[in-house]
Amino acid sequence: xxxxxxxxxxxxxxxxxxxxxxxxxxxxxxxxxxxxxxxxxxxxxxxxxxxxxxxxxxxxxxxxxxxxxxxxxxxxxxxxxxxxxxxxxxxxxxxxxxxxxxxxxxxxxxxxxxxxxxxxxxxxxxxxxxxxxxxxxxxxxxxxxxxxxxxxxxxxxxxxxxxxxxxxxxxxxxxxxxxxxxxxxxxxxxxxxxxxxxxxxxxxxxxxxxxxxxxxxxxxxxxxxxxxxxxxxxxxxxxxxxxxxxxxxxxxxxxxxxxxxxxxxxxxxxxxxxxxxxxxxxxxxxxxxxxxxxxxxxxxxxxxxxxxxxxxxxxxxxxx
Amino acid sequence: xxxxxxxxxxxxxxxxxxxxxxxxxxxxxxxxxxxxxxxxxxxxxxxxxxxxxxxxxxxxxxxxxxxxxxxxxxxxxxxxxxxxxxxxxxxxxxxxxxxxxxxxxxxxxxxxxxx
Numbered sequence: 001x002x003x004x005x006x007x008x009x010x011x012x013x014x015x016x017x018x019x020x021x022x023x024x025x026x027x028x029x030x031x032x033x034x035x036x037x038x039x040x041x042x043x044x045x046x047x048x049x050x051x052x053x054x055x056x057x058x059x060x061x062x063x064x065x066x067x068x069x070x071x072x073x074x075x076x077x078x079x080x081x082x083x084x085x086x087x088x089x090x091x092x093x094x095x096x097x098x099x100x101x102x103x104x105x106x107x108x109x110x111x112x113x114x115x116x117x118x119x120x121x122x123x124x125x126x127x128x129x130x131x132x133x134x135x136x137x138x139x140x141x142x143x144x145x146x147x148x149x150x151x152x153x154x155x156x157x158x159x160x161x162x163x164x165x166x167x168x169x170x171x172x173x174x175x176x177x178x179x180x181x182x183x184x185x186x187x188x189x190x191x192x193x194x195x196x197x198x199x200x201x202x203x204x205x206x207x208x209x210x211x212x213x214x215x216x217x218x219x220x221x222x223x224x225x226x227x228x229x230x231x232x233x234x235x236x237x238x239x240x241x242x243x244x245x246x247x248x249x250x251x252x253x254x255x256x257x258x259x260x261x262x263x264x265x266x267x268x269x270x271x272x273x274x275x276x277x278x279x280x281x282x283x284x285x286x287x288x289x290x291x292x293x294x295x296x297x298x299x300x301x302x303x304x305x306x307x308x309x310x311x312x313x314x315x316x317x318x319x320x
Numbered sequence: 321x322x323x324x325x326x327x328x329x330x331x332x333x334x335x336x337x338x339x340x341x342x343x344x345x346x347x348x349x350x351x352x353x354x355x356x357x358x359x360x361x362x363x364x365x366x367x368x369x370x371x372x373x374x375x376x377x378x379x380x381x382x383x384x385x386x387x388x389x390x391x392x393x394x395x396x397x398x399x400x401x402x403x404x405x406x407x408x409x410x411x412x413x414x415x416x417x418x419x420x421x422x423x424x425x426x427x428x429x430x431x432x433x434x435x
Contacts, residue, residue: 040427171431225341228349229341229428229430231349307424308339311424
């Protein structure tokens, strides 16, 4: 079996697994619950930092950026995420990504990344203090993606998610109330510590380390929706009155191997527009150091509120 | 994965209204006005369920000052309103709690000042 055939077979298999899982979910009865709210605060889904709540939602994120390295590749990645609540505060998350790596030198590579499956439990929602806390674990299933693109090993990522609005600040600083922060912190454990690579021409072997890393990512948000609805009507019209200004800080620290202690990450300033059924967003992606990249990338988000689109169908938890 | 994406696009959405967010209000959020209004009105971007939607106006010391006739306007189901007597100068806070037609609940509050 050639690599290409193997990759296609793997992609087909992962696609079938996902479709079967989705079909099961779609056939189960459900009813409608709200998403992303803690009291008056609406937390939007952002770009690369996972949101702190569990809801019925579907996202497509497009990312285009030049990858760091001696021979930089232009990366175009389309992430597809679907979340489904099983219980009102507990749900499953599925994610996939199609990756295109274009190179000036030796051609390009395309394919699906590994299938990711996760579970998240939103264990605290405090309305007066606009606080949400969740815990979850994500499994990036090694070998389910295309050989040229995806890791051959599984990565397990437990994490703590948080969201906090500043709506409980006193009246004297009321213009700070539209601010909110969200974030996630958690390690990423590869199930294989190293890969042994054999050069097919010379027979020489090379060892590639798969380090444990720590994800620590957060967002800073200023909600024009909150400002306009709860603090001061400053006369914003459409589309600005439904916008939230978002800056993301997705960071990762290497915890082992040669890269131990080194940090990679980006700063993603952007804006999301929150409609009744969907969100649109766009952000720049600015690397924080040379290990993270040399040029500014771009992120585009389309997000559907499945619980609003199909409130009496697939848009609610399966069990109440 | 293509099937995964298509399956979403092929499913027709139900008749849904989504969460109800305030669109605008009278008096405006955070406004300072020169005379007492005769009622407080909030227009939402979705139709509301009258049985599960409420509005109240409190004075700065927390006392309810409205006429307790808060309702969803029968001829405009996006309008939540309550009558108030002639209010003295001061700061007042409006509390609202609504349920949209698809049963999603939203709530909020804001203040206005009469000088």
